[in-house]
Amino acid sequence: MSKVTAADLISGTNGPGVAKKDPIIVADGVTRQFGGLKAVDVDHLEIPRNAITALIGPNGAGKTTLFNLLTGFDKPNTGTWSFDGTNLAGIPSFKAARSGMVRTFQLTKSLGRLTVLENVLLGASDQKGERFWASFIPGIWREQENANREKALELLARFKLDAKKDDYAASLSGGQRKLLEMARALMSDPQLVMLDEPMAGVNPALTQSLLDHVLGLKEDGMTVLFVEHDMHMVRHISDWVVVMAEGKVVAEDVPEDIMKNQAVVDAYLGSHHDTDLGSITGQIEMEEALQAELAEERADADTEAATDKEQS
Amino acid sequence: MEILNAFFSAFVDSSSAAFALAAIGLGVHFGYGGLLNFGQAGFMAMGAYGFSIWTAVVAPTENWGWHPIASFLSAIVVGIIAASIYAFILGLPTLKLRGDYLAIVTIAAAEIVRFSVRTTELTPITGGSQGMTGASIKTDIQEINPLPSGQYGFWVFEAGAYDTWVRIIGWSLVAVAVVLVWALFRSPWGRVVKGIREDEDAVRSLGKNVFSYKMQVLVLGGVLGGLGGIMYILPRALQPDFFATPTTFYLWTALLLGGAATVFGPVIGAILFWALLNGVRSIIGVAHEYGFFFGLSSTQAAQLSFVFVGIALMVLVVFRPQGIFGNKKELSFNV
Ligand SMILES: Nc1ncnc2c1ncn2[C@@H]1O[C@H](COP(=O)(O)OP(=O)(O)OP(=O)(O)O)[C@@H](O)[C@H]1O
Ligand SMILES: [Mg+2]
Numbered sequence: 001m002s003k004v005t006a007a008d009l010i011s012g013t014n015g016p017g018v019a020k021k022d023p024i025i026v027a028d029g030v031t032r033q034f035g036g037l038k039a040v041d042v043d044h045l046e047i048p049r050n051a052i053t054a055l056i057g058p059n060g061a062g063k064t065t066l067f068n069l070l071t072g073f074d075k076p077n078t079g080t081w082s083f084d085g086t087n088l089a090g091i092p093s094f095k096a097a098r099s100g101m102v103r104t105f106q107l108t109k110s111l112g113r114l115t116v117l118e119n120v121l122l123g124a125s126d127q128k129g130e131r132f133w134a135s136f137i138p139g140i141w142r143e144q145e146n147a148n149r150e151k152a153l154e155l156l157a158r159f160k161l162d163a164k165k166d167d168y169a170a171s172l173s174g175g176q177r178k179l180l181e182m183a184r185a186l187m188s189d190p191q192l193v194m195l196d197e198p199m200a201g202v203n204p205a206l207t208q209s210l211l212d213h214v215l216g217l218k219e220d221g222m223t224v225l226f227v228e229h230d231m232h233m234v235r236h237i238s239d240w241v242v243v244m245a246e247g248k249v250v251a252e253d254v255p256e257d258i259m260k261n262q263a264v265v266d267a268y269l270g271s272h273h274d275t276d277l278g279s280i281t282g283q284i285e286m287e288e289a290l291q292a293e294l295a296e297e298r299a300d301a302d303t304e305a306a307t308d309k310e311q312s
Numbered sequence: 313m314e315i316l317n318a319f320f321s322a323f324v325d326s327s328s329a330a331f332a333l334a335a336i337g338l339g340v341h342f343g344y345g346g347l348l349n350f351g352q353a354g355f356m357a358m359g360a361y362g363f364s365i366w367t368a369v370v371a372p373t374e375n376w377g378w379h380p381i382a383s384f385l386s387a388i389v390v391g392i393i394a395a396s397i398y399a400f401i402l403g404l405p406t407l408k409l410r411g412d413y414l415a416i417v418t419i420a421a422a423e424i425v426r427f428s429v430r431t432t433e434l435t436p437i438t439g440g441s442q443g444m445t446g447a448s449i450k451t452d453i454q455e456i457n458p459l460p461s462g463q464y465g466f467w468v469f470e471a472g473a474y475d476t477w478v479r480i481i482g483w484s485l486v487a488v489a490v491v492l493v494w495a496l497f498r499s500p501w502g503r504v505v506k507g508i509r510e511d512e513d514a515v516r517s518l519g520k521n522v523f524s525y526k527m528q529v530l531v532l533g534g535v536l537g538g539l540g541g542i543m544y545i546l547p548r549a550l551q552p553d554f555f556a557t558p559t560t561f562y563l564w565t566a567l568l569l570g571g572a573a574t575v576f577g578p579v580i581g582a583i584l585f586w587a588l589l590n591g592v593r594s595i596i597g598v599a600h601e602y603g604f605f606f607g608l609s610s611t612q613a614a615q616l617s618f619v620f621v622g623i624a625l626m627v628l629v630v631f632r633p634q635g636i637f638g639n640k641k642e643l644s645f646n647v
Contacts, residue, residue, distance in 0.1 A: 073513065097519035109514035111507045122507050123518050127500045130520070132528050135499035136492075145500065181514075188519065 006254050009048045009240055016249045016263075017044035024049040024192055024223050025070065025101075030079030031247075032065055039065045040076070041247040047192075052214065052224040054234040054255070057244035058268055063227045064106050066244070067196055071103045072096040084191060098125065100191035104198060106227070108177040112170030116161055119169050119180055120152040121145075123187025148187075155183040158213055160206060175201040182210070186217070193217070195226040199233055211237050231259070243267060256291070315598065317468040319591035324469050328583045329482030330544035335566045335578035336489045337536030343572030344497055345529035346509030348415035352537045352563050354422025355395050357555035359538025361429055361438060362394030363387045364550045368448040369437055373455075380455035387452065388542060395538030398425075399531040407526045414530075422560065430552045444550040453477070453546060475547055482543045486579060489536055494575045496532075505529055506573075565625055571635025580636055588624060593617035 010018045023046035032040040040062040047053050055063050068074035070081060072093035080089040088096055097103075102123075111119050121127075127148065128134050129141025156162040159179040164172065169180060182198055199207050214224055214237055228234050234241060234255055241258040243251040245267035251258065258264055322328050334356055341347040349355075366387040372378035378386075402421055406414040429438040438444075457477040464476040471479065496502050507515040508522055516522050544554065562585060570581025593614050599605065600613045608616075628635075 071517065073516075093513075093516045094519050094521050097517055102519070103517050105513070105517070109511045109517075111510035111514060113510055114503070114506055118503055118506075121500075122503060122515065122520075125519055129500035130504050132496075132501055135501035136495050138499070141500055184518065 006257075009051060014253060016251055017042075018046070018252055020046040020048040022049045023047060025081060025083055025225075027070065027081035028079060030066070030069055030081060031077045032062075032069055032074065033077050038247050040069060042066065042079070042244075042249055045242065045249055047223070047225055047242075048240055049223050050218065050221055051239040052218055052226070052237050053240045053242060054238035055225060055227045055242050055244065056229070056231075056234060056258075057250075061244040061267075062247040063244055064196055065247075067103060067194055067227065070096075071101060071194065073103075097188075097190075101194060102185045102188055102190040102192070103194040104178075104181045104185050104196055106196040106200075108174070108181050110169040110172065110177040110180050113168055115166050116156065116169055116172070116180060117149070117152055117165040120155060120184050120187050121148055123184040124148040124152075125188040152183075152187060155186060159183045159210070175203060175206075178202055179206075179210070190222070192223040192225065195224070197227050197229065199228065199230060207233070315591060315594045318594035319587050320468045322586035322590055323583055324465070324471075324479060324483075325586065326475070326478045326482040326543055326547050328586045329479065329486050330540045330542075331563060331566055331582035331585065332486045332540075332579040333482075333489055333543060334537045334540030335563050335570070335582045336486070336493060337533035337540065338563050338567050339572055339574070339578045340493060340529060340533035340536065342567070343574070343577075344493075344502065344509065345505050345526065345533070346411065347526065347530060347533070348411050349418045349530075349533065350415045350564075351418030351420070351422030351557075351560055352533075353555045353557065353559040354418065354425045355398060355534040355537030356541030356544065356559065357422070357425050357429065357552075358394040358398040358534075358541070359391035360541035360545045360550060360555070362391035362538070363542045364439075364444050364449045364545065365437060366390040367452055368444055371451075373452060380452040384452040384456055388539070391538050391542050392535050395534045395541075396531045399534035400527065403527045403530045407523055407530065419557065419560075422555065423557065426552055426555050438552075439550060441552060443552050446547075446549040449545065449550055450474075453481075478543070478546045481546075485539055485543065489539070490575055490579060497575075501525075565621075568635055569625065569628060571638030574635070574637040574639075577635050577637040584636075585621070589617055589621050592620045596620075 006014060009020055011021050012019055025045070025047040027042055027045045029044075030040060030042045031038060055066070057063055065074065069076045069079075070083075070088070072088070072091055072095070076089075080087065082088060083096070083099060083101055086099065088099070091099075111122070114122070124144075127141060127144055129138075129145065134140045153162060153165065156165055159182065161172075161176060161179060161183065164176070169177065172180060178198060178201060182195065185193055185195075199210070202210065211233065214226075217224060226238075238255050241253060241255050242249055243258065243261070243264050245263075250263040250267050251261045253261060334352055337355065338349060338352050341349045341352075364387075366372070367383065372383040372386065373380050398421075402414070402417055406417045428434070430441045432440050434440060435442075454474060457473060459473040459477050461473045463470055463472060465471055497506070504515060504520050504525055507520075508525055512522050541555070545551075563582075566581035566585040567578050568581070569584055570577030570579065596605070596613050596616055597610065600608070600610050605613045605616070632638075
């Protein structure tokens with residue numbers, strides 16, 4: 001698996017709102033005002049298709065609000081956006097989901113008094129038995145249900161929840177609920193998954209396996225957009241990083257270079273200019289350590305790819 | 313004997329069947345769908361008035377020469393349609409809002425319905441505050457009664473041909489409703505509805521049309537309520553004041569007694585509600601005869617039965633909050 005470079009994704013010179021070669025989401029002039037606060041104020045944003053894009057930014061930058069707007073869970077004051085070429089502005093959330101963009105929530109929404117397996121089965125799309133009259137005739141939906149069940153169990157195994165499949169979702173821990181929500185979102189094979197802090201509270205050992213899973217999704221042609229505060233994870237899996245601050249997109253770049261951008265440093269530290277600069281130096285040191293680590297990883301990945309090729 | 317009679321007859325009485333139907337409907341709303349309906353009596357009224365107006369005022373047998381079976385069945389269909397339209401109208405503005413709005417609107421609408429049918433101007437159609445006599449609404453159903461006149465059943469369950477016939481219809485409808493609810497809620501449709509009860513937004517994010525499902529649930533439960541209304545008036549007469557708020561709360565009592573998100577809960581709850589109420593009432597009656605409650609008149613004493621049933625309900629809620637059939641585990645989570 002070779003790392004994507006900036007040139008593969010964007011057309012023209014880089015900057016906030018840069019055009020992508022093959023965008024799956026294109027948003028224009030999207031604003032959302034809460035009282036006097038402009039929580040989202042995005043002039044132009046494109047999300048590249050079949051890539052993993054990270055959306056980062058300080059707390060309150062408007063990331064979750066932007067997610068809500070794009071998926072129809074909130075209504076913007078102004079703006080239009082399209083998904084896969086079709087206009088989605090003003091479309092109700094369930095239709096947005098049906099068109100192939102499925103999201104998860106920062107504050108997990110597990111269906112407590114449904115079992116874990118039922119939660120995941122709900123994610124399946126086009127289940128004929130979900131229609132009122134069809135539900136009376138199991139012949140119509142039984143086969144589909146069995147296939148879904150198999151797929152759901154596979155997903156649950158992947159997310160280490162298979163042992164809990166018959167428990168009520170309300171009995172899961174916080175991290176497990178995050179996992180359940182992700183499994184549920186993936187059940188419909190969406191074109192685009194939008195994950196709002198998917199790894200918050202998830203045990204690091206499992207994080208690794210899930211990151212691999214997300215990378216696998218990309219291989220299968222899926223597009224991923226995720227919000228994350230953990231820069232380590234961002235560097236590890238994303239191809240592209242979009243930075244928001246105070247509602248605006250302030251920078252975009254490949255993960256290797258994003259932290260070198262002055263706008264990003266300002267965004268993260270802007271309000272703390274008077275604080276001890278030691279923490280910033282600390283960040284730079286960490287940055288270098290991460291660079292080294294990343295280079296190593298990439299070398300590993302390349303040799304792996306090489307051996308893969310030899311084998312096939 | 314009197315007491316036993318009062319207690320056990322509730323197990324076969326058509327009033328229990330009527331309450332069971334309406335409570336099943338309420339269970340569909342609240343237990344499965346999470347919809348707060350505090351006006352199930354309004355849905356019952358729509359069914360009952362639809363049925364009665366069709367039978368007694370439109371009177372297809374008399375006016376158009378319809379066969380009584382056709383007239384009776386069409387009257388039930390009219391009741392169902394009336395309850396559906398009512399559900400639809402109530403749901404349209406409220407189902408997009410938070411749950412409490414539906415609660416307020418249903419409770420208010422039920423009272424609006426009751427006051428509307430009582431108005432003097434509507435007397436030729438609805439019978440006004442008097443309602444309609446049993447004789448005027450029973451024409452078709454009596455006509456199609458296949459049972460020869462005589463007594464049926466045994467012991468305290470004995471009843472005349474007409475009452476037995478109404479019981480058969482009532483409990484058959486309950487059986488159909490139970491099977492219907494069971495089939496629906498083991499299907500993927502039922503899973504979506506239960507998901508909506510837990511968290512609407514989560515279900516929305518999975519591409520389900522939440523509003524449409526909630527509307528289907530409201531109509532389904534409302535139709536069951538309408539059928540309950542029809543069954544309740546058949547053995548007696550159409551009385552507008554039966555469709556007041558207390559009826560709704562009796563139904564809630566029956567539902568919680570049996571267990572909300574269960575198939576048989578509302579049925580057993582409705583039976584037990586009547587059995588306890590009538591049983592306690594008759595015990596109090598006997599006690600009154602022997603000079604207990606000397607300060608009270610017999611009607612006042614009879615009202616005491618509600619107090620005792622209320623106490624019984626409190627005890628139940630404390631010791632078995634999930635109802636008789638409910639699953640304790642479901643309640644043990646703070647969702
Ligand atoms: N419903 C709301 N009403 C009023 N203000 C809101 C509402 N939702 C969000 N906000 C405000 O909008 C701003 C952006 O919030 P948002 O949740 O999008 O931030 P975020 O980037 O997701 O932050 P975090 O990283 O902490 O999750 C915040 O200042 C928040 O207070
Ligand atoms: Mg957020």
